Amino acid sequence: MKTLEEIYTPQLKLRRMELSDLPSLIKYANNKKIAENIFNISYPYKESDAVFRFNVILQGLENENRYIFAITYKTHNELIGEIGLNIDKEHKRAEVGYWIAEEFWGQGIATEALGAALSFGFKSLKLNKIFATRFLDNVSSEKVLTKNGMIKEAELIEHYKIDGVYKSINQYRLTKKEYFTIHQQD
Numbered sequence: 001m002k003t004l005e006e007i008y009t010p011q012l013k014l015r016r017m018e019l020s021d022l023p024s025l026i027k028y029a030n031n032k033k034i035a036e037n038i039f040n041i042s043y044p045y046k047e048s049d050a051v052f053r054f055n056v057i058l059q060g061l062e063n064e065n066r067y068i069f070a071i072t073y074k075t076h077n078e079l080i081g082e083i084g085l086n087i088d089k090e091h092k093r094a095e096v097g098y099w100i101a102e103e104f105w106g107q108g109i110a111t112e113a114l115g116a117a118l119s120f121g122f123k124s125l126k127l128n129k130i131f132a133t134r135f136l137d138n139v140s141s142e143k144v145l146t147k148n149g150m151i152k153e154a155e156l157i158e159h160y161k162i163d164g165v166y167k168s169i170n171q172y173r174l175t176k177k178e179y180f181t182i183h184q185q186d
Helices: 019-029 047-063 109-124 139-147 176-182
Strands: 012-016 066-073 081-088 093-100 129-135 151-162 165-175
Touching: 012 109, 019 047, 047 066, 047 081, 066 109, 081 109, 093 109, 109 129, 109 139, 109 176, 129 139, 139 165, 165 176
Parallel strands: 093 129
Antiparallel strands: 012 066, 066 081, 081 093, 129 165, 151 165
16 A cells, blocks of 8 residues: 655644544535535535545555545644545646535635645646636635635636536646746745
8 A cells, every 4th residue: 555645734734544534524524515516525425425435545545646635633633624636647737626624614724735735746746737626606715726826727617517507617727837936945
């Protein structure tokens, strides 16, 4: 089994997901507001969903094409969200995705976790580009992306059909050159 480095930020620890995280994953992911913004989280979110997710995470790590971190506070080991990079090896790029448990919204956790994931992607994985998408009504996610220097590069109109409704998205990017221009001292 491949390993995943732990990443520390001022208030967070990003680490490999463990079986012991499943109760917290079920508890926090079982939220309609989260499911409305994350493709691979359904509502209601059941134990079988969490077990399937855990196996997808392990397989991605083994194949080195998906690096998903449990987000925890440094002072508590409980999973309060996830952040991950889905790798396209041929083009040295990745899509980043994340979610935070609702009771922890508005505390800068997603912004801090994204900064760490970008650093991991560009410095450890040597990616050339990292991109993210967000639904137009998810203004909080836009703030997280732009605070980390990500640049809006596209608006895709009625791109996904979810529960019978077409939803538009914005796509954001950061290239290796743009990242290291922003983080010259790092």
